[in-house]
Amino acid sequence: MIVKHKAIPLEYETISHSVTLVPRLEYSLNLIDDIVEVLRKERNKIKKSNKVLIDGFDEDECEHLDSIQMERVIAFSLEILLKIRKRFRCISGIRAIPEVLPSSIQMIRTVSAQLFDFTPYCSKKLSELSLHMGSIVLDSAALTNARFDFGQSNEESSSLLNEVKLIVDSKISKQYPNLDFFRLCNT
Template identity: 60%
Template sequence: MMCNCSVSETNSVNIVQNVTLVPRLDYSATLLSDILDVLKKKKNEIKKTNKIFLSDFDVEDKLQQNALETEKTITFSVEILSQIQKRAKMISGITSIPVKLPSAVPMIRTISAQLFEILPECSQKLSELSVHLGSIILDSATLTKARFDFSTSNEESAILLDEVKLMVDSKINKQYPNLDFFKA
């Protein structure tokens, strides 16, 4: 007895999507969540330490300047990665991947580079995450025949990075109102 079974192109795309993209997206979301958990914990530790350490800020003290810069970098990283996490949660199907995620890759790479000396393990995991997301984006674009412009996604990521940097600088300035940031 022979069965004349044919799989339509739509079903084929759905199967490929479910078999290859969904588990990779889930893994990427878990990896991002784990990285954020580590960074949030580190941010809270540094914030507590710096409140005491920077109570008598000396602009000439390189150790204090480094402590403040480390707090800024980690706070910046948490904010950017939280934005990426929100975007990733907005993915509703394969067609939304090439729309929501391309600008995430350069942002993740920027954060990874900034954390390289501070938290090398997080930096390494972010590099892994950027590779995973990049391949997911390319595969989803191939499956959906989507097109995207790398210069546009780079511009989007640069704009968001700048906005978050301003926000973090403002938060840090409010957190340490007695520090003169323009001299440091």
């Protein structure tokens, strides 16, 4: 049996694919906004409960260490997502997507893995987000004939993750001045 097939002109295919990127970008941005809101609430809650640790921290108490670590991970995750959201909002055209988003996918996966024990809901949503972003990046690269340099993408994401880690560690250290935070993080 022979099936008659109509060839779709390349122009139509390109236009239809580029049109489908916008709703996926919007959906991804909405996911980020939802996760940011959840993490802000979690951070405020843990920050409030950790206030007692400012003067009463006992480094031999596992609950105290876990509570500080939880605040640190949530603050780190929130900062990374705010930076990624800022990148999303800077996308002005289809050609910017393969330049801006690939390193963000790696950062989202890192954050998702760190949040798994603390907030499984956010971790799951971040996994979903990384899938959407991956498809957006691949489709936009196909439309623009972009090429990926995974080495550069890895360096960019590692650099930003390290930068945010230093910022968050500094904020936590200032928040708990009686705590030798850097020594605790390295043990």
